[in-house]
Amino acid sequence: MNKAEQALRELHEMDALAAGASPVHALCPLAKFFATIAYIVVVVSFGKYDLAGLVPMVLWPVLLFTVSGIPVSTCFRKLRFVLPLVMAVGLFNPLFDRAPYLTLGGVTVSCGVISMLTLMGKGTFCLMASFLLMATTRIDALCAALRRLRVPGMLLTLLLLTYRYVGVMTEEVAIMTDAYKLRAPGQKGVHYTAWGSFLGQLLLRSMDRAEELYAAMRLRGFHDHFHYAEAAPCTAEDAAYLVICIAVFLLLRFVDVAALLGSLFVR
Amino acid sequence: MHMADALLAPAVAATMYAASATVAGVSIHQLKKDDEPQKLPTMAVTSALVFAGQMINYTIPGTGSSGHMCGGMLLSALLGPQAGFLSMIVILTIQCLFFADGGLMALGANIWNMAFYGCFVGYYLIWRPIMQGKSGMNERVRIILASILGCVLTLQLGAFSVVLETTLSGITELPFGAFVALMQPIHLAIGLIEGVVTAAVLVFVYEARPELLRDVKPSGAAKRSLKATIVILAVVAAVVGGGLSLLASSNPDGLEWALFGNEDAGYSANMGLDEEDFGVSSSAADTAAAIQESTSFLPDYAFADSDSAAGTTVSGLVGSAMVAGVAVLICFAGGFFRKKKAA
Numbered sequence: 001m002n003k004a005e006q007a008l009r010e011l012h013e014m015d016a017l018a019a020g021a022s023p024v025h026a027l028c029p030l031a032k033f034f035a036t037i038a039y040i041v042v043v044v045s046f047g048k049y050d051l052a053g054l055v056p057m058v059l060w061p062v063l064l065f066t067v068s069g070i071p072v073s074t075c076f077r078k079l080r081f082v083l084p085l086v087m088a089v090g091l092f093n094p095l096f097d098r099a100p101y102l103t104l105g106g107v108t109v110s111c112g113v114i115s116m117l118t119l120m121g122k123g124t125f126c127l128m129a130s131f132l133l134m135a136t137t138r139i140d141a142l143c144a145a146l147r148r149l150r151v152p153g154m155l156l157t158l159l160l161l162t163y164r165y166v167g168v169m170t171e172e173v174a175i176m177t178d179a180y181k182l183r184a185p186g187q188k189g190v191h192y193t194a195w196g197s198f199l200g201q202l203l204l205r206s207m208d209r210a211e212e213l214y215a216a217m218r219l220r221g222f223h224d225h226f227h228y229a230e231a232a233p234c235t236a237e238d239a240a241y242l243v244i245c246i247a248v249f250l251l252l253r254f255v256d257v258a259a260l261l262g263s264l265f266v267r
Numbered sequence: 268m269h270m271a272d273a274l275l276a277p278a279v280a281a282t283m284y285a286a287s288a289t290v291a292g293v294s295i296h297q298l299k300k301d302d303e304p305q306k307l308p309t310m311a312v313t314s315a316l317v318f319a320g321q322m323i324n325y326t327i328p329g330t331g332s333s334g335h336m337c338g339g340m341l342l343s344a345l346l347g348p349q350a351g352f353l354s355m356i357v358i359l360t361i362q363c364l365f366f367a368d369g370g371l372m373a374l375g376a377n378i379w380n381m382a383f384y385g386c387f388v389g390y391y392l393i394w395r396p397i398m399q400g401k402s403g404m405n406e407r408v409r410i411i412l413a414s415i416l417g418c419v420l421t422l423q424l425g426a427f428s429v430v431l432e433t434t435l436s437g438i439t440e441l442p443f444g445a446f447v448a449l450m451q452p453i454h455l456a457i458g459l460i461e462g463v464v465t466a467a468v469l470v471f472v473y474e475a476r477p478e479l480l481r482d483v484k485p486s487g488a489a490k491r492s493l494k495a496t497i498v499i500l501a502v503v504a505a506v507v508g509g510g511l512s513l514l515a516s517s518n519p520d521g522l523e524w525a526l527f528g529n530e531d532a533g534y535s536a537n538m539g540l541d542e543e544d545f546g547v548s549s550s551a552a553d554t555a556a557a558i559q560e561s562t563s564f565l566p567d568y569a570f571a572d573s574d575s576a577a578g579t580t581v582s583g584l585v586g587s588a589m590v591a592g593v594a595v596l597i598c599f600a601g602g603f604f605r606k607k608k609a610a
Contacts, residue, residue: 078367122273161311189324200471
């Protein structure tokens with residue numbers, strides 16, 4: 001499977017997940033959006049050595065994964081994008097920050113190791129939160145919600161149109177890549193003699209297609225923005241969900257739940 | 268270069284969101300003022316193409332590794348900086364939301380690091396000055412130069428911003444200098460590769476549809492291009508015919524070498540043929556050889572009865588001119604017969 005095919009598969013997978021039905025799917029997109037932002041802000045606000053404080057934050061995504069029925073494995077496959085740069089930054093911490101943080105059974109754990117683990121934890125938790133938002137919310141519903149927040153219509157129309165055409169273009173690139181591979185077996189990528197023409201031809205065809213598309217849209221009455229279907233208004237349940245989420249996040253941020261639980265067993 | 272949420276402090280992320288949102292607002296205002304509604308589908312399709320184009324691996328000769336193209340420079344060359352910037356925002360948003368490539372909170376910083384530098388800095392500082400410059404450079408050379416310089420500069424700025432934002436967020440223990448020394452050279456290499464790939468695509472677009480590119484004069488460019496092509500062809504023909512043919516006298520071509528070998532150079536006689544006496548002997552062949560002998564004023568690519576190098580050079584030039592003449596005649600003949608057939 002080439003990269004384009006894999007991207008296409010992931011795109012379809014997200015679409016299929018977002019079209020599911022669960023209490024989380026049924027929530028107002030705006031409430032989910034703000035809850036996600038609040039979660040991410042709280043997670044990244046933890047101190048760099050506050051690994052114990054950060055760990056309980058995993059409870060919220062775990063709860064949402066369970067209630068929505070979204071498979072966790074799909075989310076973890078996406079860690080390949082997040083972790084490389086986070087690791088590149090975090091891996092130097094144990095080298096530069098060697099001050100001892102704690103000793104466990106004779107083994108000294110340095111501050112650098114703790115800050116590295118905290119960084120990776122933050123990266124993973126934030127990814128889980130944004131993944132859950134998109135896996136339980138359709139893109140058009142999210143755009144309609146963002147429109148209510150006065151995000152410029154031009155940007156949202158562009159986002160929706162691009163999202164529609166990302167699938168088409170990626171499919172075309174996947175076919176072209178496969179065809180090229182069949183003609184050039186054993187070659188790792190596109191040969192330099194075809195660098196310009198390979199994508200250039202698709203680009204020219206696409207520009208022509210865009211003009212035809214615009215003409216067709218005008219004929220159907222398009223006037224530079226989409227008319228969204230009346231979005232379901234946020235209900236009291238949605239507001240309650242958001243308030244509870246924020247309250248729990250703040251509680252987890254300012255109360256050391258891990259230490260409290262630990263103190264029940266360790267004296 | 269996509270930053271994850273974990274690499275930014277909320278204050279830094281908010282600042283970058285504010286900066287990117289301001290530029291986006293100004294871009295939207297500018298586009299609305301220009302009133303180019305047909306741009307929206309073009310922007311969408313081009314953004315989708317740039318997104319899909321990032322999935323293509325371009326083999327880097329001699330290394331075994333591969334690179335990608337640079338979306339910011341390509342989009343601003345095709346759509347202009349404002350439309351390019353909005354298109355890049357959309358690409359980065361889709362990458363963030365559906366592929367987890369970059370964090371939701373870090374989106375503002377990623378837009379700044381990749382879209383702002385790629386579209387605005389790349390366009391106003393590199394693309395436009397080079398394309399509108401009065402240096403008399405060929406358009407293709409300008410495109411290649413602008414693409415490579417633009418990609419290198421914008422990636423360097425982007426990488427530097429990543430270092431700055433991460434350091435300001437207090438995320439890494441790596442000293443600022445060491446972090447810069449780690450990031451900049453890697454992105455210099457990436458920038459060069461992306462620049463060459465982007466240049467290849469833009470030169471292709473220029474050759475096929477120059478009117479699609481910003482700040483490139485399509486009509487003038489096409490006229491100059493034709494003239495330039497003829498001049499270049501004439502110079503190449505003169506160099507190849509006049510200069511390189513000096514070598515022709517001493518080094519046999521592949522077919523000659525295969526048939527007769529070159530015993531003087533240490534080769535054995537490959538097929539055992541005599542250069543002066545081979546092939547089918549017939550009266551027709553003898554007649555043709557006699558005609559050739561009498562009409563060729565430069566026998567064996569030199570002046571008759573002369574072994575001088577000047578003779579070889581002149582025969583090369585004359586041969587080039589004759590080939591060009593025959594080509595022109597063929598074109599005229601083709602046109603004449605087509606017209607006759609149509610009538």
